[in-house]
Amino acid sequence: MFVMKIARLLQLAVFLAFISAMSLMTHADSESVVADRLEFTLPLGIPQDVWAYYIPKENPLTRSKVELGRELFFDKRLSADSSISCASCHDPQLAFTDGKQFSEGVGGRFGTRNAPSILNAMFNSGQFWDGRAATLEEQAKLPFINPDEMGNTSLDEVVARVRNIETYPDKFRRVFGGDVTIDKVAMAIAAYERTLVSADSPFDRFQAGDRAAMTDAAKRGLLIFRTKGRCNICHNINASFPFLTDQNYRNTAVAANHKSFDALTERATKLVQQNNSRSSLLALSGERGGAELGRFVVTGNTLDIGAFRTPSLRNVELTAPYFHDGSAKTLAEVVRYYVKGGNDHPLRDWELGALLMSDEEQHDLVEFLKSLTSDEAKAMAAKSMKKE
Numbered sequence: 001m002f003v004m005k006i007a008r009l010l011q012l013a014v015f016l017a018f019i020s021a022m023s024l025m026t027h028a029d030s031e032s033v034v035a036d037r038l039e040f041t042l043p044l045g046i047p048q049d050v051w052a053y054y055i056p057k058e059n060p061l062t063r064s065k066v067e068l069g070r071e072l073f074f075d076k077r078l079s080a081d082s083s084i085s086c087a088s089c090h091d092p093q094l095a096f097t098d099g100k101q102f103s104e105g106v107g108g109r110f111g112t113r114n115a116p117s118i119l120n121a122m123f124n125s126g127q128f129w130d131g132r133a134a135t136l137e138e139q140a141k142l143p144f145i146n147p148d149e150m151g152n153t154s155l156d157e158v159v160a161r162v163r164n165i166e167t168y169p170d171k172f173r174r175v176f177g178g179d180v181t182i183d184k185v186a187m188a189i190a191a192y193e194r195t196l197v198s199a200d201s202p203f204d205r206f207q208a209g210d211r212a213a214m215t216d217a218a219k220r221g222l223l224i225f226r227t228k229g230r231c232n233i234c235h236n237i238n239a240s241f242p243f244l245t246d247q248n249y250r251n252t253a254v255a256a257n258h259k260s261f262d263a264l265t266e267r268a269t270k271l272v273q274q275n276n277s278r279s280s281l282l283a284l285s286g287e288r289g290g291a292e293l294g295r296f297v298v299t300g301n302t303l304d305i306g307a308f309r310t311p312s313l314r315n316v317e318l319t320a321p322y323f324h325d326g327s328a329k330t331l332a333e334v335v336r337y338y339v340k341g342g343n344d345h346p347l348r349d350w351e352l353g354a355l356l357m358s359d360e361e362q363h364d365l366v367e368f369l370k371s372l373t374s375d376e377a378k379a380m381a382a383k384s385m386k387k388e
């Protein structure tokens with residue numbers, strides 16, 4: 001009996017020793033993870049599970065990876081003449097846009113589209129106005145070799161630049177456990193971009209129950225937005241996807257602003273009828289006005305001619321000018337565009353049409369749009385105003 005008790009006690013002691021050894025091991029393990037864990041609080045209005053859903057398993061977020069991505073994002077030395085970084089066109093003080101109609105890259109070259117905000121870009125169905133890049137990782141490589149943006153002649157050239165900056169190779173080894181590659185550059189930048197989430201605006205506080213968070217004019221504007229303005233058909237208000245976009249590609253006929261659009265539409269339609277190859281469609285997009293073909297270049301479907309992804313409306317107060325071609329200088333101008341029903345065009349989305357809306361109602365609608373500005377983005381913008 002006694003012997004058996006001793007044996008049991010011994011067993012227990014061995015078991016306990018084993019457990020504490022295990023916990024020591026996991027403790028040591030988790031300590032290095034803890035050291036690299038991202039301290040990050042989501043802004044009011046973005047549910048944790050929604051954010052987590054959009055972080056790919058292949059590219060988990062760690063503090064050091066995000067830090068490396070941030071460094072790359074702001075580094076002008078990665079462009080052909082060391083004059084342009086991602087942040088030149090996605091400036092934190094302008095809610096990660098550039099404030100220009102068309103972006104200016106190396107050597108004063110201009111692109112053909114307005115720079116979108118990177119805030120909340122991680123939630124996009126596809127990247128770019130036409131969704132031609134599937135992921136942030138895929139997108140991040142392209143500005144480096146766009147001749148109108150950072151102007152490198154190849155991705156190898158980009159890798160060589162990163163390798164030649166003394167502090168980078170070590171950081172890449174620490175974060176990824178290997179040498180610099182273009183995929184790792186893209187992964188680090190994408191990880192950083194997944195921390196650029198924005199909400200916590202008067203609208204979010206209002207939705208959370210603080211009735212005083214929005215002005216009366218903004219509240220009236222919200223009602224117009226969801227009723228007679230018909231805005232929420234595409235910029236839908238949805239608590240589980242709170243970005244005021246349906247993430248679909250829509251033709252609002254803004255593309256018809258360009259004088260070559262009709263001729264290009266005709267040629268694109270012919271090419272499709274003649275069963276032409278993808279490459280001939282892509283060649284069209286490189287022609288003057290070709291950027292106006294929009295989503296068509298990705299799908300080859302003529303119904304997508306002139307279609308662009310419905311943008312998020314968060315922080316629009318800070319991201320003028322508007323539309324993919326930067327053609328509207330103010331939010332009042334955007335609203336006027338919708339009130340007239342958009343440009344006349346056979347491919348225009350059938351949800352759009354002339355609206356009956358008084359000047360005061362239009363003003364209220366703009367006030368609502370301004371209630372979508374996050375406090376943080378506004379504070380950064382205010383800092384830049386002080387500097388000027």
Ligand code: HEC
Nearest residue numbers: 085086089103104105113114115116127128129140143149
């Ligand atoms: C010269 C200006 C310029 C530079 C430099 C630049 N971008 Fe952009 N960015 C743009 C423009 C313009 C677009 C939209 C282009 C389009 O839709 O065809 C865009 C689109 C994007 C998008 C898609 C956003 C959306 O809503 O679809 C992301 C993400 C992005 N850029 C990240 C980056 C990163 C990362 C870098 C640096 C590696 C970078 N950009 C460098 C101008 C620039």
Ligand code: HEC
Nearest residue numbers: 229230231234250254308309310311322323324338349351
């Ligand atoms: C049929 C779908 C649809 C409806 C309805 C709609 N929008 Fe849009 N909205 C879009 C699309 C698509 C774009 C991008 C168009 C482009 O640039 O070619 C856009 C762009 C915008 C922009 C510019 C954002 C930016 O970053 O450049 C604002 C602001 C805007 N819409 C507000 C409104 C308001 C206010 C209403 C209601 C009066 C409204 N929208 C109705 C689809 C729609």
